[in-house]
Amino acid sequence: MKILIEREPLMASIQNVMKAISSKPTIPILSGIKLEANQQEVTLTGSNSDITIESIIPSEEDGVVNIHEIVPGSVVIQAKFLPEIIRKLPENQVELSVDDDMNVLIKSGHAEFKLNGQDTEEYPQLPVLQTDNSFHLQIDLLKMLIRQTNFAVSVSETRPILTGVHLKLENEQLELVATDSHRLASRKINMTDTDGLTFNNVVIPGKSLSELNKILDDTQEPIQISVTDNQILFRTKHLYFLSRLLDGNYPETSRLIPNQSKTVVNVNSKDLIESIDRASLLAKDNRNNIVKLVTQGQNILQITSHSPEIGYVEETLETNAIEGEELKISFNAKYMIDALKAIGTDQVSINFTGAMRPFIMQPDEDDEPILQLITPVRTY
Amino acid sequence: MTSWTELKQSQPVAVKMLNNSITRQRIAHAYLFHGPPGTGKQEASLLFAKRYFCEELHDTSAESCNACPTCKRIESGNHPDLHWIEPEGQSIKKEQIEYLQKEFTYTGLESNKKVYVVREAEKMTINAANRLLKFLEEPSRETVAILITEHISQMLDTIVSRCQRIQFHTLSNQKLYEQLLNQGLPESTANMFASMKLDVQQSLELNEDDWFAEARKIVIQLMDKVMNPSEDGYLYLHQMYLKHFQGREQLDFGLDLLLIWFQDLVSLHLDKNESIVLTDQMDRLEQFHYVVSLSEAKTLIYEILNTKRKLAQNVHPTLAMEYLILQLQR
Numbered sequence: 058m059k060i061l062i063e064r065e066p067l068m069a070s071i072q073n074v075m076k077a078i079s080s081k082p083t084i085p086i087l088s089g090i091k092l093e094a095n096q097q098e099v100t101l102t103g104s105n106s107d108i109t110i111e112s113i114i115p116s117e118e119d120g121v122v123n124i125h126e127i128v129p130g131s132v133v134i135q136a137k138f139l140p141e142i143i144r145k146l147p148e149n150q151v152e153l154s155v156d157d158d159m160n161v162l163i164k165s166g167h168a169e170f171k172l173n174g175q176d177t178e179e180y181p182q183l184p185v186l187q188t189d190n191s192f193h194l195q196i197d198l199l200k201m202l203i204r205q206t207n208f209a210v211s212v213s214e215t216r217p218i219l220t221g222v223h224l225k226l227e228n229e230q231l232e233l234v235a236t237d238s239h240r241l242a243s244r245k246i247n248m249t250d251t252d253g254l255t256f257n258n259v260v261i262p263g264k265s266l267s268e269l270n271k272i273l274d275d276t277q278e279p280i281q282i283s284v285t286d287n288q289i290l291f292r293t294k295h296l297y298f299l300s301r302l303l304d305g306n307y308p309e310t311s312r313l314i315p316n317q318s319k320t321v322v323n324v325n326s327k328d329l330i331e332s333i334d335r336a337s338l339l340a341k342d343n344r345n346n347i348v349k350l351v352t353q354g355q356n357i358l359q360i361t362s363h364s365p366e367i368g369y370v371e372e373t374l375e376t377n378a379i380e381g382e383e384l385k386i387s388f389n390a391k392y393m394i395d396a397l398k399a400i401g402t403d404q405v406s407i408n409f410t411g412a413m414r415p416f417i418m419q420p421d422e423d424d425e426p427i428l429q430l431i432t433p434v435r436t437y
Numbered sequence: 438m439t440s441w442t443e444l445k446q447s448q449p450v451a452v453k454m455l456n457n458s459i460t461r462q463r464i465a466h467a468y469l470f471h472g473p474p475g476t477g478k479q480e481a482s483l484l485f486a487k488r489y490f491c492e493e494l495h496d497t498s499a500e501s502c503n504a505c506p507t508c509k510r511i512e513s514g515n516h517p518d519l520h521w522i523e524p525e526g527q528s529i530k531k532e533q534i535e536y537l538q539k540e541f542t543y544t545g546l547e548s549n550k551k552v553y554v555v556r557e558a559e560k561m562t563i564n565a566a567n568r569l570l571k572f573l574e575e576p577s578r579e580t581v582a583i584l585i586t587e588h589i590s591q592m593l594d595t596i597v598s599r600c601q602r603i604q605f606h607t608l609s610n611q612k613l614y615e616q617l618l619n620q621g622l623p624e625s626t627a628n629m630f631a632s633m634k635l636d637v638q639q640s641l642e643l644n645e646d647d648w649f650a651e652a653r654k655i656v657i658q659l660m661d662k663v664m665n666p667s668e669d670g671y672l673y674l675h676q677m678y679l680k681h682f683q684g685r686e687q688l689d690f691g692l693d694l695l696l697i698w699f700q701d702l703v704s705l706h707l708d709k710n711e712s713i714v715l716t717d718q719m720d721r722l723e724q725f726h727y728v729v730s731l732s733e734a735k736t737l738i739y740e741i742l743n744t745k746r747k748l749a750q751n752v753h754p755t756l757a758m759e760y761l762i763l764q765l766q767r
Binding site: 083084085086087106107178179180181182183184214217218220262286287288301302303304305 | 506509510513514515516517520535538539540541542543544545546547548549577
């Protein structure tokens, strides 16, 4: 294999795949970057076995020539030194060649590096994903979906399946659900071009999704999503992101969501976030970060927090409307703030069904089917 | 060892059980391979994993092809769905089992099949063992656990009862001895390795090692010192012995060598000349057996075993060795 390549795109690609490479790999070969060249492009792969990132450098794009010369072939190179080597090379063009004994020669200007490579046969074989099992989203929409649900995944390993976000596509509707059994975030969007594709019980690890969120730029370009038995692939033009899925059955969550309510509060979400944030100042040291919310007459909410060693805080907040029964309820302030931020609209309506039942929050105008559920905390 | 057929020569029962479970597609979710060192437990687990993942299967045979990329990667330790757990230092820690636990909540990387092999499984801490128990109890589909141990009695009963036990029998010394001779080892060395139950691979490596040749010499000199009342074994211990045998494993090895000496003394007392290992050191043995009586030799063997136990229990190595030498000194 031999390539003559521009340094800039190579560097960018290396930096992309480095994000997947762990400093403590589970198997030795994963400490390397896989380099694969065919006539049209060069593909770099990095993996930590949970996520795999592939970055593609086309030989020519929009009239800009990236790769001047390609002799097809493949090699695995130690990832520890490659980024520094490429960054510090003197010239803008890099010549990279591999002989039959997997010795890698990197040449640029008068500098020459000889590295020991490994056979790509040793590298994990990634599943070839069929494109007919896939659908498209816009990148910025996908990023928003991740932001709105991923915060609610469980961090404890007691129920591993809850550390992921559940993905379901049915009747042209895509649904994402995340829950840690104290709160739940759910988001639905309508899809148009799914070609009758349906799947259920696809659970993507929360860590993979936050990694994906970091890697993707906020653009309007489409991203293709394909699902197989054990992997999910997110594919943009030059970047493939593969993640393993979580094994097991995701619990049925639709039953948890109450469909009637006894008290409905409609409130400006920014004001509510701020006042809960203030109230939680005193509660933060407390184990559960609990604030208490009480409805009063004339559309007034009272928000209080009390911690015996520190002190007491009380604040009243004017709402747009309070309908239904009077209510006293306590909940975790962090959950509430997270949920309100995820909804992100000006006005939000909160539906309570009694002090001991979970309550749900939804944006006031119902064009975005997003739903946040929080279970209250029992206080006396 | 590259095939079941080869392994079958030394382990007919174990291999037959495993082969039958493979060919009849009745693979258990957990196996416990137990037996003394050097009996091919590791090879068996490797062969098993190869057959389990191999891409070019023949349903009727338990052999793997050994040529496909999967088999090659298992051989080189690069298969992503085969997980090896080994003691880190003295024990297998909770975190290592937690890693496994996390790994098994994920789907496989290449397929949904997964195998994990726990080497020296008796070294799991109580915490680790209890965690492992949790997923031995609730095996996920297509996951096989192989636990390897030399001391089955040190394993938790709850773990043992959840695994299919496969016993690997001791190779007879004679057989091992012949194997080693075939590999071109000198008679005296082959005899010593056979009695220490090292497998062929380990023996060949040690035979090439200068450290071992030196170790053997130092142990002989130590014997000379402690068996001679006018010499001081205690000084020799500090001047030579402890400098050469450093770290727990090497000290343990030294004790094994010492043990052979005293076993031979017992054999000599009982006129069982055929079971003497150090046939090249007959002069010394003859001489020593006048110094040490039969019952003394037995007591000293007990002391050496006791020292081995102390080392395993984290007693300060220098102190343990000093104590032993004071006991040995005539």
